Amino acid sequence: MSGNTRGGRRIPREVHQVREALLREFDGLINVDDITHPDPVERQRAFLSRALAAKAARRLTDCTPEEAAATVIDGEHDFGIDAVAFSAAATEMWLIQAKWSDKGTAGFNTEAANKLVRGLKKLDNRDFDQFNERFQRLADRVQSVLNSHTCKVVLVVAVMGDGRLSTETVDILDEARQDFEGFGRTIEHQVMSSAEFHQAVREDIAPQPISLSATMATGWHHRDTPYKAYYGLVAADELARWYGEKGDALYDRNVRTSLGLTSVNQVLVESLTKDPQNFWYLHNGITVICGSITEHFFAKRAVGEPVRLELTDASVVNGAQTVTSAHRAFEQNPEAVADAYVTVRIISVKDSPEGFDRDITEATNTQNHMERRDFIAIDEVQSRIREDFKLSLDKEYVFRRGELDPPPSAGCSVLEAATALACAHTDPALAVRVKGSSESLWERGSRGAYTRLFGRQPSAYQIWRSVQLMRRVREALHEVRAALTGRAASIADASSFLVSHIVFQRIGTEGIDEPDSSWEAALGQVEDRVAEVLAQLIPLVDHLFGENSYISSTFASEPRCRQLVNGVLDALSSGTDARDLAAYQQRPATRPQRRPRTIPLLVDHGHIDDGTRLVYRPSQVEEQAIGDWLNADPRRFFATWINDRNKPLLWEADGRRYSPTGLVQQIWRSAEWREAWSAVQGPKQWALPDGGTLVDLAERIWQEMLAAEETEGEPA
Template identity: 65%
Template sequence: MRSGQTGDEAAVDVSGGSRRGREMPLEVQHIRDALRREFTSRISMADYEGRAGTDFDNAFLSRALAARAARILTDCSSDEAAAGVIDGRDDFGIDAVAFSASGSELWLIQAKWSDRGQAGFNTAAAHKLIHGLKKLDNRDFDQFNVRLQSLADRVRGVLGLPTCKVFLIVAVVGEGRLSEETEAILKEAAIDFGGWGRTVEHRVLNQAAFHRAVREDLAPEPITIVATMSEGWHSRETPYQAFDGLVCVEELANWYADHGERLYDRNVRRSLGLTGVNQTLVESLTDDPQGFWYRHNGITVQCNTIEQEFFAQRGPSKPVRLTLHNASVVNGAQTVTSAYRAYERTPDALGEAFVTVRIISVNGTPEGFAKEITKATNTQNHMERRDFIAIDETQSLIREDFRLTLDKEYVFKRGEIDPAPASGCSVREAATALACAYPDPILAVRVNGSTEALWEEGPGGAYTRLFGKQPNACQIWRTVLLMRAVRDALHDVRSTLSGRSASIAESGALLIAHIVFQLVGTDGIEEIDSEWESGLNEVPALVEGVLAQLIPLMDHFFGEGSYVTSTFANEQRCQQLVTGVLQALAEGTNVRDLTTFQSDIPKPRRRPSTVSLIIDHNLIPAGTRLEYQPSPTEEQAIGIWLRNGQGRSFATWVDDRRRPLLWEADGQRYSPSGLVTQIWRKADWREAWSAVQGPKQWYVPGEGSLVEIAERLWQRIITEEWSRERETTKDADS
């Protein structure tokens, strides 16, 4: 059982060794063996050093299960999955963290291992997982263990996105059935966290899902999908068989539901999750399914063979069902995934949406043909909504006004280089500033969710509201200056805050800017001879005053347990906050000082370099022989060269911080990465990578890599420091 867990929470089998072997089902044995093969050398067990037996095994298998869940869900590598495991003291119910390729989706995983396949997930476990999510949302990273702290920047980046998606993952070796009470707890969290483009979902990965993943790893089954084309499709047989026609988007959603990320095995990239563009695809499908085809370029599918089945009359362009064997979506992964996301929201609407699908059979094609098609279909230019403002005459007139009136640059076409801050601005910066200056906070909220909202046209669209009546260059420029002043002031203040207060300052930046705009006012902003800019000197004090009111009002209106980032994605809540802050400042009641929320808690100290840790603590005696262990790619490229020369794979450790490795091949000293680079150079590996990670590749026999040796020590140091701090706190309290 893991440290800090009750038997009810852990839900694992802790029976003895002999009994354990007899009672373990075959499926569980397969999963256990696969986890050991994949993660034994990858997952840190430093906090269990010196312990053995059932406790150690259960802890390792639980962590490995969490890492395997990350692999299943995000298609990351084994090393990336292992790096996301944070299970242990101060994990707040989160065993592993994973990210989508786009960095817009966050997966929080809690894993339960059971030797007998009877692991469960109860209400206490659900509350712990949600508590962990709230800790992350409040930016209380310093309260987590060092493993989570190393991922804090990535977590902060995802939660800071207005369209972020959080998945609460229950990974269990068992049936995975959740009680109604547990389901209700998780669904309530989804409602509390949700906002403009922000969602929380929960998923269960049970024993069957893990066993299926193990089987697929050993022998991946070819994917077979069905594409139904109505009248109007085209085909060709020479030189290679291909079809082109309309396919219902609902069918694409079913492809993903059945096969997930495996659909993209031959694509240059996987699904990127709900990026801004993909969010637009989802909205386009749900809002106007019939018009989706007109706005989309289509997708490309490769397969080995194509079977045709006509519904009635057989002939060209008659409705046909195509069965595609060993299929892969080589262009359009984002569209297929977005179709699935849209289907989850409104399944009935997708029956009216169609997309052009091109199917190419690679049977009989020359070598390299399939790869060439994949590359060609993924290098075409992509149009974004912002691109269409380039043909709006208003933007050309604004640029001319900037040059003539202010002698500054204004760029509005994607691909143009943004001017230096003092020399001008881009349309994106200008539109964001104008959205913050808009009298209604609704635009600031929408832009906080996604800058794509800036380019929406129509009666309620942000672009129409901001540029429908052309603002002059002086107004735009001064608006930009004010937003920059707010941004700089917030940057200074944020460094003095921590936890929930820092999260409010970070996530509420655009709303804070909106409130400051209302306080400064716009009288004379468009008149070049006015002294409006003199008011910019007051911005730092205004920002502090707004924050001092905003922080307590958040808790007063919505509770101390409310999700910070979701609050700033909710238009109604933001309107309430703006009204409350402005009223408090105008009346001068309940005047607060920002220093109340400022913290003098020291930041967690950084981990010293690997070599420094080893030398400072004498972890490797001088004269120890180390071995270079190349990756599979390196082995293929330079393996023969390494083995054909004496001492090329070996070095001796010397106590030198800069160059601790003495290479046996030439008797010279190098840094770990420097020696790897020298080996690549001497082996004439011209396609060598630009990134070198030498400390991960030099091994002490029986001890592990330099990184692993240093990390074990660092974990012990941090654990001991936490223990001392807690004992000191207990003594002070008593």
């Protein structure tokens, strides 16, 4: 199990996640002015014990974090009671004693039990004045509960440990029960272990179950065995309202969310608004899975008669594009959409075998083109990684195609994560394959990249730090490469993933998944590491394969890349001198000084497929000026590529086509940014799925063209 080290002791991952959740939830809410221990670790441990008591109160009473923090009385004169919580009816009270352990081994012994029972007796004797000031705020409510003839008191043992109590400890608590009970009063004890607290923080970030209603007119069909299911027509405007109310949460169990304004989805919108009566004939329906189905008939209770179906824990597992397109069409022409119908299949997976819902999801996704990546969305490993990111790092991790990538500082996508893990892997073949095509990342099997990267679930820290290092390598490469020219520049462009791989091997992964380690210091080494790697790599290519070897072919060859990696690592380990990179910075006099314009170059060489989704990357100034406007509608960030030399971007926000610069200016106008610059280089602000911009790709193509001209006609 992954974890971190504190004081020489390894902290289990689950304990670390609970710790981080408690810090986020209760920091600033729980009073710690009386904790004056000189060791900051001990002060935090004391805070965590109080926060654990507050979390127990939240779990027991379903109160807010602020209300839970107010239940904490831990401190001098608490008499073994760390928190006092109440039921809404004021006839039930929980007396909580909490024990925190960084190692997850906290226990509750006879001494602790006696202290808790002593506190109960003082309350029963109404010795309220002996308690501390924090308790005095709760004294009236305690009095009200104890004065009730039907009061119930629960002694809560909240421990960051397994929760097992010795026989002697249980006997003490049972004796207190016998002494206290009588005349309708009851007392019992309850144990909350580290497993329950971990479950609690997981539930805090889990998607909330969705309830939907679907109205089917006459002519629907249903079956009850082996699983309850309905099949019939639902008005498209009802589906539009689903999305309007629930958004992308509708697709939580789908292999992907809405893909934005693709050419297929644009056809759906136009069909709904211009020819709604024929929509059902021309387009596929949708599939919904749910936990339960309840029927409400409008008149006669019979098969085929109009019925409203109430669905709990529902998810659209096929047809996300249809539902989202219905919503977009509804925004344009609600009257027309009301005339369109969609075939809807609803399946209750209650009492079905494990994995049946995933089987339905995978089998039904055929309407839009499916990519291999889409099916990782129903891999439970990805859901657990997302959970780990939120609990351990408080960052986002998105893995469904169509989800909006988080800002770089807020998290990453599965594509960026898998690319970074491939570069960090000890086998350079994975870095070579991902350069050839990101699709290789999703291959399964014993030699498949996806299995090798995610088969043993990597921790959030390992992934995040790998992503950070890869980003830093990319930035450093960009800086170094800008000064290079000719064949050296082409090698720097073509070797980006291989350079990342070598830097990973040089820095190593020791402590990469330990939260409190000093691994981040490795990021400060990246710029120097990149320069030393390139200084060895550039001449090694020519030495091993000849000065006339084709660069693209070299870095697409796994055997050649293995030779290069081994050669560079051996040279760096032995301290072999390398040629100064400055030697590669002199531009030949015969070299053309300017490359063709970005968009014609990209279109003419066909390096971007039609339908590729691009994302707008605003500068820091733009983010401050129009960030709120952009975030109000995620579609404003996205455009679809169309191979056209003049207007290659189809903006998802309005369905119109623009040049990259024209679309940036349109965004500024729409956001009413009056202080906007008069000029902008739009291609620099539109990023491809691999993170590079249109300008980056155009420059790489140009360097390859120049290198090819220099070596034209020469053997590889």
